[in-house]
Amino acid sequence: MSRRTRLIAALDTASRSQAQHWADSLKNDVDAIKLGLEFTYACGLEAVKAVSEGQKLFLDLKLHDIPHTVASGLYALAPLKPALTTIHASGGTEMIARSRDALELVFPDEAKRPKLLAVTVLTSMNSAELHETGVNSTPQEQVLRLGKLAIKAGADGLVCSAHEIVPLREALGDGPVLVVPGIRPAGSASDDQKRIMTPAQAARAGADWIVVGRPITKAVDPVLAARAIMEELASA
Numbered sequence: 001m002s003r004r005t006r007l008i009a010a011l012d013t014a015s016r017s018q019a020q021h022w023a024d025s026l027k028n029d030v031d032a033i034k035l036g037l038e039f040t041y042a043c044g045l046e047a048v049k050a051v052s053e054g055q056k057l058f059l060d061l062k063l064h065d066i067p068h069t070v071a072s073g074l075y076a077l078a079p080l081k082p083a084l085t086t087i088h089a090s091g092g093t094e095m096i097a098r099s100r101d102a103l104e105l106v107f108p109d110e111a112k113r114p115k116l117l118a119v120t121v122l123t124s125m126n127s128a129e130l131h132e133t134g135v136n137s138t139p140q141e142q143v144l145r146l147g148k149l150a151i152k153a154g155a156d157g158l159v160c161s162a163h164e165i166v167p168l169r170e171a172l173g174d175g176p177v178l179v180v181p182g183i184r185p186a187g188s189a190s191d192d193q194k195r196i197m198t199p200a201q202a203a204r205a206g207a208d209w210i211v212v213g214r215p216i217t218k219a220v221d222p223v224l225a226a227r228a229i230m231e232e233l234a235s236a
Contacts, residue, residue: 005203005233006031008058008179009226010213011051014042019051022217029226032056032083034211049080056083058179058211062119064088067095071102078106082114084179084209086159089118089146093153100154115177118150119159123182140164144171151176157208162197165205174206181211185229199229203236 009030011019016039023033033055035048040061048059059082063070070087077085087099100116107113120143121130127138135142143164148171150158157177160168165178180202202210212229219225 003174003206003208005199005207005236006209007199007226007229007233008032008034008209008211009216009222010034010036010060010181010211011217012036012038012213013217014038016043016047016051019043019047022222023051023055025223026216026226027055029223029230030216032058032209034058034060034213036060037062045077045080052080052082058082058084058209059114060084060086062086062088063099064091065095067091067098070095071098074099074102075106078103078114081112084115084117084177086117086119087155089120089150089155089158093149096150096153096155115156116154117157117159117177117179118146118155120146120150120164121161123161140167144168147172147176162202162205162207162210165202165207169206177208178206179209179211180207181213183210183212183215185212185215185225185232199232200236203233 007030009026011022011033013019019039033052040048059080063073096118103113103116121139130139130142143160144167147158147168151172157179159179161182162180183199183202185198199210216222216225
């Protein structure tokens with residue numbers, strides 16, 4: 001299936017003014033912005049709403065708790081109207097199903113409901129670190145296990161590394177939305193990411209969205225950096 005891979009700029013900062021500057025500057029050169037734990041905890045939900053005004057929002061808070069608490073949390077976050085939002089797949093079937101129910105209660109119109117994404121294995125983790133947590137599978141095995149569970153329980157899609165896109169597509173088809181962090185343009189530093197790919201590689205593998213942070217926000221000219229990535233995606 002032919003798809004256009006879209007770009008999310010991760011605005012990872014504790015500064016409201018910095019996030020607003022990036023959001024305003026990048027508005028016409030990315031498909032969405034991501035606001036996560038750092039910004040939300042530092043600046044609050046009203047700041048999230050203000051910074052994302054007029055743009056698609058990927059609200060990446062990775063909720064993980066008992067089912068009632070996560071469902072209630074999503075209900076409370078609903079006024080922000082994110083296009084995409086995250087929970088942890090490892091929370092299990094009931095947590096995912098209750099999360100989906102909460103969003104459907106607030107957004108009965110399917111077209112307006114945020115896409116519920118289940119985080120599989122963080123892109124900062126490799127096999128050794130996964131084993132330290134008591135999971136003796138490889139990252140790919142664990143991603144597939146959690147991915148199948150999450151989609152069956154009602155998630156719209158998954159957050160995974162680019163290395164798991166192809167096996168997930170083979171196992172689950174084209175339906176699930178795949179959002180892929182850990183993307184680094186050629187020549188960029190890997191930072192704390194371990195399972196990485198370039199934008200073009202992720203697009204060719206079948207990503208629906210890629211998430212790029214520091215290669216854009218730490219660039220001398222973030223707008224030019226974002227445009228270069230968009231051009232790379234268009235030619236992939």
